[in-house]
Amino acid sequence: MLQGLAEQFRSVLRPGSVIDDPVRLRTYECDGLTVHRASPGLVVLPESAEEVAAVVRACVARGVPYVARGSGTGLSGGALPRTDGVLIVTSRMRRILEIDLDDQRAVVEPGVINLDVSKAVRPDGYHYAPDPSSQQICSIGGNVAENSGGAHCLKYGFTANHVLACEIVTPDGDIVTLDDGPGYDLLGAFVGAEGTLGIATKITVRLTRTPQAVQTLLAAFPSIETAGAAVSAIIGAGIVPAAIEMMDALAIEAAESAVACGYPAGAGAVLIVELDGPEAEVAHQFAQVEALCTEAFEQRVARDDADRALIWKGRKSAFAAVGRISPAYIVQDGVVPRTALPDVLAAIDRLSQESGVRVANVFHAGDGNLHPLVLFDDAEPGAEDRAETVSGAILDLCISSGGSITGEHGVGVDKAKYMPRMFTEADLDTMQLVRCAFDPPNLCNPGKVFPTPRLCGEIPRVRRGEPEGELF
Amino acid sequence: MLQGLAEQFRSVLRPGSVIDDPVRLRTYECDGLTVHRASPGLVVLPESAEEVAAVVRACVARGVPYVARGSGTGLSGGALPRTDGVLIVTSRMRRILEIDLDDQRAVVEPGVINLDVSKAVRPDGYHYAPDPSSQQICSIGGNVAENSGGAHCLKYGFTANHVLACEIVTPDGDIVTLDDGPGYDLLGAFVGAEGTLGIATKITVRLTRTPQAVQTLLAAFPSIETAGAAVSAIIGAGIVPAAIEMMDALAIEAAESAVACGYPAGAGAVLIVELDGPEAEVAHQFAQVEALCTEAFEQRVARDDADRALIWKGRKSAFAAVGRISPAYIVQDGVVPRTALPDVLAAIDRLSQESGVRVANVFHAGDGNLHPLVLFDDAEPGAEDRAETVSGAILDLCISSGGSITGEHGVGVDKAKYMPRMFTEADLDTMQLVRCAFDPPNLCNPGKVFPTPRLCGEIPRVRRGEPEGELF
Numbered sequence: 001m002l003q004g005l006a007e008q009f010r011s012v013l014r015p016g017s018v019i020d021d022p023v024r025l026r027t028y029e030c031d032g033l034t035v036h037r038a039s040p041g042l043v044v045l046p047e048s049a050e051e052v053a054a055v056v057r058a059c060v061a062r063g064v065p066y067v068a069r070g071s072g073t074g075l076s077g078g079a080l081p082r083t084d085g086v087l088i089v090t091s092r093m094r095r096i097l098e099i100d101l102d103d104q105r106a107v108v109e110p111g112v113i114n115l116d117v118s119k120a121v122r123p124d125g126y127h128y129a130p131d132p133s134s135q136q137i138c139s140i141g142g143n144v145a146e147n148s149g150g151a152h153c154l155k156y157g158f159t160a161n162h163v164l165a166c167e168i169v170t171p172d173g174d175i176v177t178l179d180d181g182p183g184y185d186l187l188g189a190f191v192g193a194e195g196t197l198g199i200a201t202k203i204t205v206r207l208t209r210t211p212q213a214v215q216t217l218l219a220a221f222p223s224i225e226t227a228g229a230a231v232s233a234i235i236g237a238g239i240v241p242a243a244i245e246m247m248d249a250l251a252i253e254a255a256e257s258a259v260a261c262g263y264p265a266g267a268g269a270v271l272i273v274e275l276d277g278p279e280a281e282v283a284h285q286f287a288q289v290e291a292l293c294t295e296a297f298e299q300r301v302a303r304d305d306a307d308r309a310l311i312w313k314g315r316k317s318a319f320a321a322v323g324r325i326s327p328a329y330i331v332q333d334g335v336v337p338r339t340a341l342p343d344v345l346a347a348i349d350r351l352s353q354e355s356g357v358r359v360a361n362v363f364h365a366g367d368g369n370l371h372p373l374v375l376f377d378d379a380e381p382g383a384e385d386r387a388e389t390v391s392g393a394i395l396d397l398c399i400s401s402g403g404s405i406t407g408e409h410g411v412g413v414d415k416a417k418y419m420p421r422m423f424t425e426a427d428l429d430t431m432q433l434v435r436c437a438f439d440p441p442n443l444c445n446p447g448k449v450f451p452t453p454r455l456c457g458e459i460p461r462v463r464r465g466e467p468e469g470e471l472f
Numbered sequence: 473m474l475q476g477l478a479e480q481f482r483s484v485l486r487p488g489s490v491i492d493d494p495v496r497l498r499t500y501e502c503d504g505l506t507v508h509r510a511s512p513g514l515v516v517l518p519e520s521a522e523e524v525a526a527v528v529r530a531c532v533a534r535g536v537p538y539v540a541r542g543s544g545t546g547l548s549g550g551a552l553p554r555t556d557g558v559l560i561v562t563s564r565m566r567r568i569l570e571i572d573l574d575d576q577r578a579v580v581e582p583g584v585i586n587l588d589v590s591k592a593v594r595p596d597g598y599h600y601a602p603d604p605s606s607q608q609i610c611s612i613g614g615n616v617a618e619n620s621g622g623a624h625c626l627k628y629g630f631t632a633n634h635v636l637a638c639e640i641v642t643p644d645g646d647i648v649t650l651d652d653g654p655g656y657d658l659l660g661a662f663v664g665a666e667g668t669l670g671i672a673t674k675i676t677v678r679l680t681r682t683p684q685a686v687q688t689l690l691a692a693f694p695s696i697e698t699a700g701a702a703v704s705a706i707i708g709a710g711i712v713p714a715a716i717e718m719m720d721a722l723a724i725e726a727a728e729s730a731v732a733c734g735y736p737a738g739a740g741a742v743l744i745v746e747l748d749g750p751e752a753e754v755a756h757q758f759a760q761v762e763a764l765c766t767e768a769f770e771q772r773v774a775r776d777d778a779d780r781a782l783i784w785k786g787r788k789s790a791f792a793a794v795g796r797i798s799p800a801y802i803v804q805d806g807v808v809p810r811t812a813l814p815d816v817l818a819a820i821d822r823l824s825q826e827s828g829v830r831v832a833n834v835f836h837a838g839d840g841n842l843h844p845l846v847l848f849d850d851a852e853p854g855a856e857d858r859a860e861t862v863s864g865a866i867l868d869l870c871i872s873s874g875g876s877i878t879g880e881h882g883v884g885v886d887k888a889k890y891m892p893r894m895f896t897e898a899d900l901d902t903m904q905l906v907r908c909a910f911d912p913p914n915l916c917n918p919g920k921v922f923p924t925p926r927l928c929g930e931i932p933r934v935r936r937g938e939p940e941g942e943l944f
Binding site: 160174175178187191192193197212279281422433450 | 663751877887894
């Protein structure tokens, strides 16, 4: 089956666009979440929307599943390939097609690297706001699939807030344009659908004006609790920083050993607070922020861009750095209401103490998005299971505090099993109505997001007899 | 059929919740767009989500169409009833269920009046940001259906940006919750679906902190062009005002005669520019704005809230006021890229001159959302047709400049016919896939938004043989 497809693709696409050599296929066996692996049956590297559409149609005609992949930096296995399917890789669709500064937008192909958008418009005083930690390598198409966030999304919003239109190839192989104009806002449903509703082939993104002034504070606190209190005080004062990031002692230790970021010694937690905007506002609010960090034992203000970059280096390298202090780890991604932060952090600490599993906390404190790093030694029998248990228990804490199982990494294959903890069956079935409308044969990135993909037509419609249905 | 439903509803709902008296039904024959009228077959006034769900299920069981209605202030006929159907009016669902200032959100029923949300939280320093001109009477449920905007949406975003979750009754009669958590962002698709994907029964809205300072400028210009140049200069300077509204001479004349707002005499156009935010920022930027209005022959700064209210009174009463200078008029709602404003305004002026049809322009200049008021005398034979022709030609101008047929009033029944001018058949069919997924029998607000509602199952899937499909 796949051999036939490979020949079909080779006869039409440019030479070198079809990969079926088993060794080369292994390059694509996972995304950033390496616990899930599967070599794709076939890889294609299309160069246009028409080619993507043709590949999708050919797959649909033969009943072959397909998965799209950008740079493969995702952290939920959203781009995990199918051994019986085709992996459509967008790395040859890297053109910035249009930059329109007057209307503050750019049109890009899905393989364009996130940071390259900002680089292209920075000389003109603009940037692309969503800034995942992987922004040097992740692609805009992948950002769209996962509705990616980043440290500065507290103030500026997620990818969904910066995508103005998408040309997509639907799971039928149609090329259609979604925008936020009249009619249904399918753009909103598409962004963050984790590649299950089609493949973006052209993306119109909003360009954001580079702020006049930026000020960055690194504040060191004796404990997580005192740092958390400062976060509450800052947000409570009505200040919306561009970013507030927190790292606990273990995360600081890891970052320090990896990149020598020079954070104050002996801190139980550090906060990075960045303000941006008009100079007058930043100066005024920055003074407020410094005053609100009452329990910090040391505060450092970035003197210049190089100094600011060093402060951020510790934070941005934290995930990778944890590899220095632990042979293996799980990156968790949960959300809690900001007001529940202190309780949830204390509960995570108890979980860690009771289980003997170390947890390093790195998080977007301003929007309650936690990234606990659950550490373990994969050479030690049972250690991974214990870490998985703690990791799952952290998600339960997030859910029971009114939060969510994912803030920005997506559900993918990794968290599909947790979806029923957040949603009722009716909620999930309503989402699957849409999946089935777009993709009746369930070939477009199947097995992601939903714990039990419904055969289309199998979704119960009116649920008579359930409690809310008793009225008539 | 409807008689049977009326009896069924009466036997379960509270007395007075079912209306079938023809005279009383006429009260509901139109929304704010009075050119389309139809008395509903039956009106029900449910008081809970369970009652709404039960009504919907009963309708579905009998194949009877139904339409939801809030306060009936919509301007596209989105709540136009069906003579053969049930109108579900949410005016008895007016409870503010929860206010959570710590997490900056409130949970309200759909019939709650927009302004009442702000009133409830104003003493605590918060407000609900989207502010349609009808905010004193329009309902949050209607705002959700239409994704309503308002003068301050330039800075703060539309309803979709302020709705965090919705409990809805699906067209099947299920009660489900949509939020922006993991899985598909159906909340985004639901907000602005004009009541075709179900009925909101509980809405979680974001509360916005009341800004520390507000400054309002009324600037009078000799012409539309000079006022437009000031708008470009302000936006071009990177300032995002809370609002920039423009009115031309005819709109000023109307407002003046209706509410004596005291705008400077002899102005070809006035701009209202409002800035809000931290005091330091507002003061700094307000000085910039004043300097950028170089061609204004008079600038007035609101001295206090009463003065500010008077400035706004002229703008907010403009639509109604036009009734003083013309027996009848059409309120148009189109969008153009901000950069195309001068050209489009000049073209509207030419259209008006050539046709002899007067056009008063009132608009949200900052986001290019035009509200041309096309005036006519309904006693004069052919006048309405001529006005309709000009009104349609204005939409064509908006579309050909890269804009949209509606900015905030929705498509409803009124603009369905224009949808094919903006979207390809594949685009529209993709939207209808979603409508059909939610509502296969097409009973939920049928006849709105889509020019040719497809029978579900009739939507062509893979469009082989079309140009983009030639590759394989």
